Amino acid sequence: MNILIIGAGGREHAIASTLAKNEKVNNIFLSKHNGGSQGKIINAEINHDDFEVVENFIKENNVELTIVGPEAPLDNGIVDYLEKGNHKVFGPKKSSAILEGSKKFAKDFMKKYGINTAKYSHYDTYEQALASINDFGYPTVIKANGLCQGKGVYICEDEKQAKNALEEIFLDNIFKDQGGSVVIEQYLKGFEASLLCFVSGNKIYPFDTAMDYKKIYEGDLGPNTGGVGAISPNPLWKEVHQAQSNQILAKIEEGLKNENMSFSGILFIGYLIQNDEVFVLEFNTRFGDPETEVLLPRLKSDLLENIEQSINYEEVKLDFEDNVAMATILVSKGYPKSYQKGYEITGLDDLEDIIVYHNGTKKLNQKILSDGGRVLSIVSLSDSLDSSRKSVYDAIEKIHFENMSYRKDIGKLEN
Template sequence: MKVLVIGSGGREHALAWAIRKSSRVTEVVCAPGNGGMAQVARLVNANQKDVNDILRVVVAENPDLTVIGPEVPLALGLVDEMQRRSLAVFGPTRAAAMLETSKSFAKRFMQRHQIPTANYAVCTTAEEALSSLDLFHLPVVIKADGLAAGKGVLICNTKKEAQDGIAGLFSGKLLGTVETSVVIEEFLEGEEVSFLVLSDGKHGAPLVPAQDHKRIGEGDTGPNTGGMGVYSTDSILDPQMSEWIMHHIVQPTIDGMATEDTPFVGILYCGLMMTARGPMVLEYNTRFGDPETQAILVRLESDLLDGLEACVAGRLSETEFRWRKGASACVVAASQGYPGSYTTGQPITGLEEAAKISGVEVFHAGTSLLDGQYLTNGGRVLAVTAASNTLEDALRLAYEGIGKIRFDGMYYRRDIGHRALKKV
């Protein structure tokens, strides 16, 4: 089989790496890919924000399956266009992807289907948002309604912070785009869990759970990012809790989408808060998480391609997944200044030395390859990932790997997994 992966980040590198391991795969093509992905795939230039350009690549390559990594092509309706042409594609339609692309749609959907989530208000003007603040206790959460690359969530501890956040979102100063709708939510306390599930529109098959570290600073301080590191262990959720989440959150979501004539096929990412009231949905994503995918896929022992194909074919209930026991960890190396402005083009050294460490995989997120030299080409540059029998060992390996790597201005958090280690 020939498989085409759409995207250019660490998530797509991990997907291409896992797909390439399948005995049935003869070639993986990535569009547009990045410098490091050339190790496991052939790269083809494409504008991933242009549906027609991606379709041009699909037609030219004629893959047996196309796997869509990032959210933007889903939001633009790439899956709809491919289905119209009877092309095999893994991912949700534009309507099904609204679980991610519209926070207000997702909140109202959860309310319709009795899926546990925070109390909320949807506001379409700054004035409405300001008056709605009085309905909530502080701290309060304010979210941009649309896609914001993981940076559209504000946790406001004072009324002044909330007022400034609302003004910044509606004026465009905060994200660079003017929001026409924001969601205000009650602040939930507890541990966050990333719970990812494959879906064929009727059934769900859970992947191993993970916990992300969104804040740029150690001790979970500073602004939100796309994710600075993640770990996955068997102990994040016990089997009974996983079963509860499948029964009360995942299956009602899949069933609800089906009853609303938008069957969900693809990966359903449930961002959960484990509160004193039980698990509650913070948000949905409708694609593999980044960097959760890196930590999850290094634990997958069965064939990822089998699962992806089963979703597309509607036979997920017949597919079994095997997972490595123990733990995995992923530490992200970022450019200086991220998630704000940063420079690119810095030479990267030490990649070969890091990759030689047994159990370590170096996934490229924002890199380019020029005359045999890897250069930085993004905010999040690398995702150094390791799997082992214990979380302590997985973290030791990941940090040993990242310690071999250098580029000017390189930054990474040194406390990934700190919440889990405290419990031991």
């Protein structure tokens, strides 16, 4: 079987590396360039935003399954387009991808089906939002409505910061058409948990839990990123949270059924737990990044089988190892804002018992170069978080590239 994966970041490299272990798989094509591609994994380097180009590649290379990694092609309707040509695709159609593509739609869906979430309001204009900026007190949360690569959420400590956020979104137009409206919501204080689930029609089959680190600096300071570290299972998750999560999943299933939003793919649920009460922060309709990099190494069941079960609207039989995975992401200094790239990465050949997923790298003249904000995911599997943490940071000591930066507190839990 030949497989095409849309995307070529750490998430896609993790998916490809997991699928490559399956004997049924011949070639796995990544739509963009990934410096870690080897063996069965091949860089196709096509324009995946041009769906006709994608379909032609599928036909020319006998691709039997396409898996969509990033959110933008889903929101733009790549699944609808390819399914019209009778191609097998794993991912939601545009009508279901709106759960991620519009924060307003997601919040309205939660409200309609009694899913616990923060109080919120939605505004289409700068003037409307500015007039209601103090409605939930401070801190308050302001979110650009559309897809902003994990960078469209502002936690504002006071009115000045809130005004700055609105100015960036509406007046500076930094998110282009994805920032045409905003959701302002009540700030919740607690810890976050990530739950990825297979969706098979309108039935939901959850993975094990994960925790990701969104802030760029230690101590959870600085701007939000796409994620700079992750752990699975989430060490703060308890049975009381699991019971509430199960109730939430049942309500989402009801919503998917009633709204005719059945699909095959992944639903990522971003939870926040405040005083042991579980709230839903957001939905994503694809594999989370960097959560995928700590969940797939722990997957005991066969990923290809699980994907095919979902596509066929069958029961998805997931199974995980009883171990702990941790990932620290090496980034280019300056990320998530401006940064320089193109620096040679050394030390990767010296690593033992470590998984390396390439987030933003390229191979040139047999050298691996930094080629993005997030560069490498350094992952360790062990029987304890402490052991995984030590292995990850010991490995990082051996890796070097110019302007390399990373958080040193991933996996370090507060007492």
